[in-house]
Amino acid sequence: MNDTHGIRIRPGGPADVPAILTMLDAAVVWMNDRGNTEQWGSTPYSQQSGGVERVQRYTTENASYIAELAGTPVGALVLDSGPSPQMPIAPAEEPERYVRLLISDRQHAGLGIGAALLAHATEETRRADVALLRVDCWAGGGGELVAFYERNGFIPTTRFLSGAWPGQVLARRVGRRLGQGSPFARLGGG
Helix, strand or coil: CEEECCEEEEECCHHHHHHHHHHHHHHHHHHHHCCCCCCCCCCCHHHCCCHHHHHHHHHHHCEEEEEEECCEEEEEEEEECCCCCCCCCCCCCCCCEEEEEEEECHHHCCCCHHHHHHHHHHHHHHHCCCCEEEEEEECCCCCHHHHHHHHCCCEEEEEEEECCEEEEEEEEECCCCCCCCCHHHHHCCC
């Protein structure tokens, strides 16, 4: 568990599916209220075809994490070993961790929840002795989401289209731990 500025990050699980769906539904409303119907559409996520099942898989087949404030879920992160097979993104040519979902409760916007979850993703990537952390996101609108990831240490790599949906892959190099297999561990460096 991680605790940063009152934000506690813990492993997620199937019991967290309702909270994650609530955050996703609220995000659709928030985006739509600002005129953005292109990113996730206008149907609540929990009512989209396959939405509930996808979140259930995230909590059982992937590494999921929940950010909490005073015991209340306010964000979620899902890590995998590569991009979704449904996305037109090639796996990396090296081991990687991939952010499959990052969501925060819009009622707690501005508290650094997303940044705390990305810092946790970086640490989990390092803990796995993997040097590459990637994410893809919507690149439409004014590019605010891409800019968010850039502020959090990611560098844009590949642009793509998924149908008419403009996307951006971003990557971040993570300093690896010095494990038994590291040449620096044998040399005492690091």
